[in-house]
Amino acid sequence: MGETAQELVSGQRSAWQRIVTHPFVGRTSDGTLPRETFDRWLTEDYFFVRSFQVYLAELSAIAPDDEAREVLAGGIAALVPELALFEKAAAERGLDLGVEPSLLNVGYSAYLLSTVREGWPAAIAVLYAVEKAYFDAWASVRDTTGPDTPYAGFIANWSSPEFSAYVEQLAALVDREQLTPAMELGFDRVARFEIAFWDLVHG
Ligand code: MP5
Numbered sequence: 001m002g003e004t005a006q007e008l009v010s011g012q013r014s015a016w017q018r019i020v021t022h023p024f025v026g027r028t029s030d031g032t033l034p035r036e037t038f039d040r041w042l043t044e045d046y047f048f049v050r051s052f053q054v055y056l057a058e059l060s061a062i063a064p065d066d067e068a069r070e071v072l073a074g075g076i077a078a079l080v081p082e083l084a085l086f087e088k089a090a091a092e093r094g095l096d097l098g099v100e101p102s103l104l105n106v107g108y109s110a111y112l113l114s115t116v117r118e119g120w121p122a123a124i125a126v127l128y129a130v131e132k133a134y135f136d137a138w139a140s141v142r143d144t145t146g147p148d149t150p151y152a153g154f155i156a157n158w159s160s161p162e163f164s165a166y167v168e169q170l171a172a173l174v175d176r177e178q179l180t181p182a183m184e185l186g187f188d189r190v191a192r193f194e195i196a197f198w199d200l201v202h203g
Contacts, residue, residue, distance in 0.1 A: 002175035015191035029141035051109035125183035129190035
C-alpha cells in the first residue's frame, strides 16, 4: 500500500475498526451465527455481487489504460467461482436467491454504479474501499476459524492470497492518483454502507 491508499484507510480508522470487529464476521467464523442470519446475508449478498458484476464491467469501460483494465478483468473473472459458491450454498440450504433485496442493498448497489460517472480517481477509490473492507474483515478471522465451520469457503474466498493480491493491485491503482475530496467521500460512504449492510443482516 502506498501513500494515497494509506491515507484513505487511515482517514477511516474508527469505521475500519468496526468493520474488522463486526459481530457478523466473528460469529460467522466461530460458528455462533444463527442459521437464519447467514441465510439472510447469503441472499442479500448474492444480489449485491450480481449488481457488482455489472458495475465492474462499466468501471472497466472507463479504465484509463491496460494496467487498470487487466486488474479489473481479474476481479470480473473471480466473480464466476464466487457466484457458484453462493448458488451451491443456496441450493444446499433451500434458499431462493431471487428474493427482493433490502432497500439498503439496492441503494448500495446503485451508489456503486453511480460512481462510474464520477470519473476514474473517485471510482477506483470506491472499488478499493469495497474490496479492502471485505479482505480486512475476513482476513481478521482467517487464522482463528476452526476446520468445522460451515462457512469456511466464504471466509477463504475473501481472505485468500489471491484476493489479497487483487486488493494490493487495486491499492496500486489508487496510488497512481492524488488524493481528492471525492475519493475521501466515496471511501467514507463505502465504509458506512458496509457497516450498515452487516448491521442489517445481523439485526
Ligand atoms: C463485497 C461483498 C466484496 N461480497 N459484499 C459486500 C456487501 N461488500 C463487499 O465484493 P466481491 O465482489 O464479493 O469481492
